[in-house]
Amino acid sequence: MMCSTTIRCSTLVLCFIVSFGTTMGLYETAPHIIVFMADDLGWDDVGFHGSDQIPTPNIDALGYNGIILNRHYVLPSSTPSRTAFFTGQYPIRMGMQGEGIQGGEPRGIPLNVRILPEYLRSLGYMTKLIGKWHVGYYTPQHTPLHRGFDSFLGFYNSHVTYYDYKYSFQNMSGYDMHRGDAPAYGSTDKYVTDLFTDEAIRIIQYHEPSRPLYLQISHLAVHAPLESPHDYGHYDRQFMHIREINRRKYARMVSRLDNSVGRIVQALGSRGMLKDSLILFLTDNGAASIGKFRNYGSNYPLRGMKYTLYEGGVRGAAVLWSPRLRKTARVCDDLMHVTDWLPTLYSIAGGDVRDLGEIDGVDQWCMLNGSLPSARDRLLLNIDEISxxxxxxYKQFKLLRGSIEGGYYDGYYRDIERLMPHDHKKSIQEDMPLYTDTVLKSAVSQSITRHLGDPVTQPSTMIQLRREATVNCRPRDNFITCNVTECLFDINNDPCETKNIAEQYSRISRELDKFLEHYGRNVKRQIKISVDWLADPRRTNNTWEPWLISGENMLNNSAAQLASLTYCVHIGIILVTVTCNGFI
Known part of the structure; x- marks a missing residue:
């Protein structure tokens, strides 16, 4: 590589040393990697983005003492986002770009695609998954223990109820909580956020610290249904200022999620693992403010919500913390995509990213470590040929085409509390000393001080970081739609996506048109298969389980799959027909 200046060359050398410090001996061990993946968490539902309603002191403390990723993009719904995270590839390459997998739907990440835990296990990591899977389970080979995880406690489908762990779809309903390959009967009656937190703490307590650990806690929180903890006396007192009852339930759920982060960080500190840890917190997509699976989360002032390609759907809350970061207590406005985590974490773990083959994600460790700008200046949000x-x-410019359900989800969904007179106690915004004191007293802040001996970011810096991470713009009641013509937005100057500048910046529009056209030629179309009634939980002790021995050859998204495929299965006198229109 040719360097334009001596400084540039020196920076690249420094980046190389930092990136490969694990293998070069700068650190005694590869880092423990802890990933918290929240579900349907809103942009405006964390304190570090300026929310003055729901305190999230532990999550905020990770951001203020690490990095707040202010331009971190995900996919608009669960299955595509998790597919991108695990594979480092855009979901369009696997036909996984559309709606989330539904119960009884026989599809998943193709078995010939290696995913993150498989790569990390090859580097000597113990790999543990807790919580949501949602990338396919129709055969045993598609479940977590067969995809690189050493242990699993969680659920296969998009969501479960918070206390009895049931998932229902159409007229099928059943239990969905598994430990390893077996149903985890007997675990009911514990609030699921606490169940997952307790499991993570148990893993940490029994883990040998000298061996690197990859622990992913994919919380159900704060996905619908709205079920807050039964011991909500304290939470009711804390959230009495929230008058809308469903929003108050949601606040309790967010608070218990934040508590989970604090408890797990404390456990890492108690085991002497915090000093060698890297902790990532992110959401899979924006909040479901209205419509199906509504959770009353808020993406305000960003436009849109889950399911959409507007900022409220795909600009996800994310923070990164580690003692190995050279430059912390900052807001990062560099472009980053959820596909980048596979190469970035693999690189941090000491792997050679060339092992990953051709992927869409890029190694961002040098940017995150403060050595270089982002390794990308463009990204694909999605191409969904069905919707x-x-x-x-590209840089600050964003091109969109199309809209789902006639634009129903495309507006600005401000929390109802913003429309009410505030005659209650002071908000966080009005009482910043109280807010920063809460962050300083959080389990995360205290663990950093107690177990690392490091001072935490001070209140004045917190306030400045919070200000930098808060989006300030004025949404409009009358907004343009992108379902008739394409829209080009300047996200830097118009993060609320109010003004279509496609005509003024026609050259940029053409460049992004070509970019989308290029990826459009590589789209593997989604295989839309009717729900297989063989998956009915009533056939397996009222429990959701894999129901096919093998189906990869039939369901593989290959270029040769141009015709409809129909297969028939006889069960007694019942003929079950499943039609698949898989074509490319």
Whole structure:
């Protein structure tokens, strides 16, 4: 590589040393990697983005003492986002770009695609998954223990109820909580956020610290249904200022999620593992403010919500913390995509990213470590040939086409509390000393001080970081839609996506058109298969389980799959027909 300046060359050398410090001996061990993946968490539902309603002191403390990723992009719904995270590839390459997998739907990440835990296990990591899977389970080979995880406690489908762990779809309903390959009967009656937190703490307590650990806690929180903890006396007192009852339930759920982060960080500190840890917190997509699976989360002032390619759907809350970061207590406005985590974490773990083959994610460790700018200046948001929506970003410019359900989800969904007179106690915004004191007293802040001996970021810096991470713009009641013509937005100057500048910046529009056209030629179309009634939980002790021995050859998204495929299974006198229209 040719360097334009001596400084540039020196920076690259420094980046190389930092990136490969694990293998070069700068650190005694590869880091423990802890990933918290929240579900349907809103942009405006964390304190570090300026929320003055729901305190999240532990999550905020990770951001203020680490890095707040202010331009971290995900996919608009669960299955595509998790597919991108695990594979480092855009979901369009596997036909996984559309709606989330439904119960009884025989599809998943193709078995010939290696995923993150498989790569980390090859580097000597113990790999543990707790919580949500949602990337396919129709055969045993598609379940976590067969995809690189050493242990699993969680659920296969998109969500479960918070206390009895049941998932229902159409007229099928059943228990969905598994430990390893077996149903985890007897675990009911514990609030699921606490169940997952307790499991993570148990893993940490019994883990040998000298061996690197990959622990992913994919919380159900704060996905619908709205079920807050039964011991909500304290939470009711804390959230009495929230008048809307469903929003108050949601606040309790967020607070218990934040508590989970604090408890797990404390456990890492108690085991002497915190000093060698890297902790990532992110959401899979924006909040479901209205409509199906509504959770009353808020993405305000960003436009849109889950399911959309507007900022409220795909610009996800994310923070990164580690003692190995050279430059912390900062807001990062560099472009980053959820596909980048596979190469970035693999690189941090001491792997050679060339092992990963051709992927869409890029290694961002040098940027995160403060050595270089982002390794990307563009990204594909998504191409969904069924909903006819697509979008891409180049630097500060974002091009969108299409809309789902006639634009129903495309507006600005401000929390109802913003429309009410505030005659209650002071908000966080009005009482910043109280807010920063809460962050300083959080389990995360105290663990950093107690177990690392490091001072935590001070209140004045917290306030400045919070200000930098808060989006300030004025949404409009009358907004343009992108379902008739394409829209180009300047996200830096118009993060609320109010003004279509496609005509003024026609050259940029053409470049992004070409970018989308390029990826459009590589789209593997989604295989839309009717729900297989063989998956009915009533056939397996009222429990959701894999129901096919093998189906990869039939369901593989291959270029040769151009015709409809129909297969028939006889069960007694019942003929079950499943039609698949898989074509490319």
């Amino acid at each position: 006819k929506t697509e979008g891409a970003i």
